[in-house]
Amino acid sequence: MHHSVSVTLLLLLFTLTVGEGGKILVVPVDGSHWINMKVLIEELHARGHQMTVVRASNSWYIKETSPLYTSITIPTTGGFDEDFFGSLVSSLLKHRREDYTGWGHFMLELKFLDKFAEFHRDMIKMMTTMFEDEALMTSLQDAKYDMVLTDPATGIGGLLGHRLGLPMVFNVRWTIHGEGHSAIAPSPLSYVPVPGAELTDKMTFFQRVKNFLTYVFEKYQIYRTVIPVYPAFCQRFFGPDVDYFSLFQDADIWLMRNDFTFEFPRPTMPNVVYMGGFQCKPSKPLPADLEEFVQSSGEHGVIIMSLGTLFSELPYDIADEIAAAFAQLPQKVIWRHIGRRPATLGNNTLLVDWLPQNDLLGHTMTKVFVAHGGTNGVQEAIYHGVPMVGLPLVFDQPDNLSRMSAKGTAKIVDIATLDRTVFLEALKEVLYEPSYRENMQRLSRLHRDQPMKPLDRAIFWIEYVMRNGGAPHLRTQSFRMSWMAYHSVDVILTLLAVVLIISLITFHLIKFLCKRIVLKMKIKRE
Numbered sequence: 001m002h003h004s005v006s007v008t009l010l011l012l013l014f015t016l017t018v019g020e021g022g023k024i025l026v027v028p029v030d031g032s033h034w035i036n037m038k039v040l041i042e043e044l045h046a047r048g049h050q051m052t053v054v055r056a057s058n059s060w061y062i063k064e065t066s067p068l069y070t071s072i073t074i075p076t077t078g079g080f081d082e083d084f085f086g087s088l089v090s091s092l093l094k095h096r097r098e099d100y101t102g103w104g105h106f107m108l109e110l111k112f113l114d115k116f117a118e119f120h121r122d123m124i125k126m127m128t129t130m131f132e133d134e135a136l137m138t139s140l141q142d143a144k145y146d147m148v149l150t151d152p153a154t155g156i157g158g159l160l161g162h163r164l165g166l167p168m169v170f171n172v173r174w175t176i177h178g179e180g181h182s183a184i185a186p187s188p189l190s191y192v193p194v195p196g197a198e199l200t201d202k203m204t205f206f207q208r209v210k211n212f213l214t215y216v217f218e219k220y221q222i223y224r225t226v227i228p229v230y231p232a233f234c235q236r237f238f239g240p241d242v243d244y245f246s247l248f249q250d251a252d253i254w255l256m257r258n259d260f261t262f263e264f265p266r267p268t269m270p271n272v273v274y275m276g277g278f279q280c281k282p283s284k285p286l287p288a289d290l291e292e293f294v295q296s297s298g299e300h301g302v303i304i305m306s307l308g309t310l311f312s313e314l315p316y317d318i319a320d321e322i323a324a325a326f327a328q329l330p331q332k333v334i335w336r337h338i339g340r341r342p343a344t345l346g347n348n349t350l351l352v353d354w355l356p357q358n359d360l361l362g363h364t365m366t367k368v369f370v371a372h373g374g375t376n377g378v379q380e381a382i383y384h385g386v387p388m389v390g391l392p393l394v395f396d397q398p399d400n401l402s403r404m405s406a407k408g409t410a411k412i413v414d415i416a417t418l419d420r421t422v423f424l425e426a427l428k429e430v431l432y433e434p435s436y437r438e439n440m441q442r443l444s445r446l447h448r449d450q451p452m453k454p455l456d457r458a459i460f461w462i463e464y465v466m467r468n469g470g471a472p473h474l475r476t477q478s479f480r481m482s483w484m485a486y487h488s489v490d491v492i493l494t495l496l497a498v499v500l501i502i503s504l505i506t507f508h509l510i511k512f513l514c515k516r517i518v519l520k521m522k523i524k525r526e
Contacts (some may be wrong), residue, residue: 047463051149159230181266192266271471369387370427374396382444
């Protein structure tokens, strides 16, 4: 009897869970962006939601089959180009070491922009293939999705969401126009540092000049990579009255992959939800062999080194210098390294193809995290309170680490000047100067001191959009305004014109009255 009641209750609970589940169309970005999108997908799947993922046929990370989702694979070249980014890093390191301020580095930057322009063109080709496939678009309409969950680092999720007329939620740090806040929130250049400027919210005059020039260069990047691609597509499929930039500004909720333990204070909007560190979680026990290696470090502890998904293989000379520095320390080192074994590798260093980064960072014996400064790694270091030695390479990494350095939690080593002496001194500073660990543990306490976990907050707002068919009451209408109206230039000019007219009328009236008085006085004298 009790067994049958328990089974009935379980079946009822399962039925209710499935019945309450929504249907979500996911349009992700490949590479490291997919890693954090997958965290949301896993949690949404666990809560009974059904997900369909749109992917390119040559996707690198996004698999076609998964127990978490069904997929729609589009035949295209719009996937993630692992080979290009690997060669890019090698070229970048070469130029930064040999021609750091020279013409070659500038040309490499232009090559980098051209590759991103090509990436956006591939995305548009992928979206064109979808839009021209009437059967596919009909099936998407008939599927009755509740919303689109997308990453606006490319514009295709916003385009598809607009075509299907669905509410949109963004998993965002970057958009096709740069950092997410700058797309929808006021971002005064006087105290909001532009990504890439590596500044804080306290700027001198010359730093504000640098910030402004960085902003101008960012606009040039957009002009070179984005403007040639998206407006033409919008005009073709949506008509001349639809502005591509407004399509993704019209998203219902922006789930920001940062928070103000990492970000500097700045203006924000009601539909911006901060979920910094949402992928972080308590550490799990290490595999037995790895735990044995960690414990063998004794009182000295362990250093972890990982340069992320794209940059695990360094040029031989740099890897040898890093290994030589590690070999001079009493700490044990776990280094995610692919490629030739460094000739200077010490007995204290373990090379691995993969490491459980979160679990190692959460281990009580971990002392320092050597990292390239990707957002995911930085947030995991904050969560676990582990200070950093930063080796920034490309993208947002230099800026991320400059923020950590400004908060006293990281020491940055320039790859252009790295040798074993410089790297060893940086490691010793972070290892033996208590302020680095104290500052990072303070950030960790601030990050954890929240009424709810960032992942739970993100899922709440995704489900909020599904329950309410969007969140238009949270969206600002500022992006629908012209530049003149947004900055009240038309109002100021009108008021100035009114003041000018009144002043002119007053002047001429006074002049007229003065003439009359003078004329009357003249007549009386005569």
